[in-house]
Amino acid sequence: MSRLLIIGCGGVAQVAITKCCQNSEVFTEICIASRTVSKCEALKEKLEKNTTTKITTAKVDADNVDELVALIESYKPEAVLNLALPYQDLTIMDACLKTKVNYIDTANYEPEDTEDPEWKAIYEKRCKEAGFSAYFDYSWQWAYQDRFKEANILGLLGTGFDPGVTSVFTAYAKKHYFDTIESVDILDCNGGDHGYPFATNFNPEINLREVSAPGSYWEDGHWVEIPAMSIKREYDFPEVGMKDMYLLHHEEIESLAKNYPEIKRIRFFMTFGQSYLTHMKCLENVGMLRTDPVNFNGVDIVPIQFLKELLPDPATLGPRTVGKTNIGCIFKGKKDGKDKTIYIYNVCDHQECYKEVGSQAISYTTGVPAMIGAMMVVTGKWNGTGVFNVEEFDPDPYMEALNKWGLPWVVDENPAIVE
Missing domain, CATH: 3.40.50.720 (NAD(P)-binding Rossmann-like Domain)
Incomplete structure (x- = not known):
């Protein structure tokens, strides 16, 4: 075909x-x-x-x-x-x-x-x-x-999970649950344990650069920027438990703010353990997260690229990672004039992912939506000319495919909220 x-x-x-x-x-x-x-x-x-x-x-x-x-x-x-x-x-x-x-x-x-x-x-x-x-x-x-x-x-x-699935969750929530969405909190929780003192679950260079950058969120029609990792919340994630999470900048905030101008606030939170944060701060303090070349014994090296070579390869984490991820969106808004709050999320088990495809859940939750996005395009279910983010299309066939291909989702109509 x-x-x-x-x-x-x-x-x-x-x-x-x-x-x-x-x-x-x-x-x-x-x-x-x-x-x-x-x-x-x-x-x-x-x-x-x-x-x-x-x-x-x-x-x-x-x-x-x-x-x-x-x-x-x-x-x-x-x-x-x-x-x-x-x-x-x-x-x-x-x-x-x-x-x-x-x-x-x-x-x-x-x-x-x-x-x-x-x-x-x-x-x-x-x-x-x-x-x-x-x-x-x-x-x-x-x-x-x-x-x-x-x-x-x-x-x-952006047909990964975040961005990607979380953006489709937003389109789905607007289509089926809300007349207007007033706020979105995107929550990315990795409850997995790989046993290393410090490792990243995807490309270390990309991961560390994003996490160490200033945080930002959308509120009342403008961006609010904060120092990196300066806003912390706790959340009790279904099937994972209570975790510390921190506000980061993330690209889907930008596209959702553009495509849903009625949303007053959009935030992105990701969970981190204390060991990760301590290691990252130390590496940042000694200059190992720098992206500019440094001359060492007559050879130019980029510190963050050298660090990448020293850290465990994310592709090797699958067999040793246990636990679950919980990634989703808390939506607050109105339906038929009444206040409404829901949490749409997916839970993925690291070991189950490894048994199926030989990778841990972080790669799985991005790789499956990548296939689904490609399927939407090549089958013509999503079509058009120009450049689009995933939330600009009908969410229903994508959501159906998530259930079929390994990322089933849940709608909780009485979730805890994030202050």
Whole structure:
């Protein structure tokens, strides 16, 4: 039925690829492409015995537009699913523009070198205009809107869990539960334990940069920025228990504020244990989270990239991680003139995810929605020309697919609220 080019072969990509192979009726052919083609070949060998999906592999540098264009032109996919690093979003979008092929990703663009003078000048201008200073925002990709329209292609941004599923939860809540939504609290709880004193559940470089950045939230039509990790709340998560959580900046706040202007406040919270916070603060204090090159014995190294090499590979955490995640949204608003509050969430078990796909729940909760977003595009259930966030489409087929493909959701109509 469809041919999908998947760029990337990390932890999230491996889950998404496995799910595509489970969904052979839709994904009849896939090509796995990465700079390290041996990883693609190993995954192909593992999966092809148990799927009717035809799998091919290719070597590509996702930073090189010409290489990407050559691969797209030779494979001729219906869509490109970008599961590479956020640094590479724009080069892959450029390649899709040149070849007029639909584009899908799970997270918005981030620049790799945040100390580059040219980027810093643009960044400072964007900060002033937008009202917040996160390293990552949607403005870079929203700028492709007119060009994607002219090319008659669709760009689907952010079909991970957060952003992604949490944004679809918002569209679903508005469609089925509320006349108006007044506030959204997005809660991301990882109750898993991997046994290490310190490790990150996805790419350490991306994870540590996001967590150490200033926090921000949307309130009454403007951004409120706060020092990193300065707002803490406790919440009793269903099936996980009481956890400390901290307010962070997150990109779906930006798109939800744009697409639901009636929402007065949108916040994002993520849980962290004390060991994680202590290690991170120490690393930040000694300069290990710096993104600019440092000369060491005549060699330029980027401290955060060097740190990444020292930390456990997130792909190795699966067999040793136990516990559950709980990710969802608390919505407050009105229905038929009455106040209403609901919590829509998913609970995922790390060990169950590992048994099914060989990955822990963090990769699973992003990889499954990546497959579902690609399915929405290639089947035409979501269509259009231009660049879109997931909440701009009908949420029902996506929500149905979440239940079918491993991320069942719950609607709690009497939840605890976050002050």
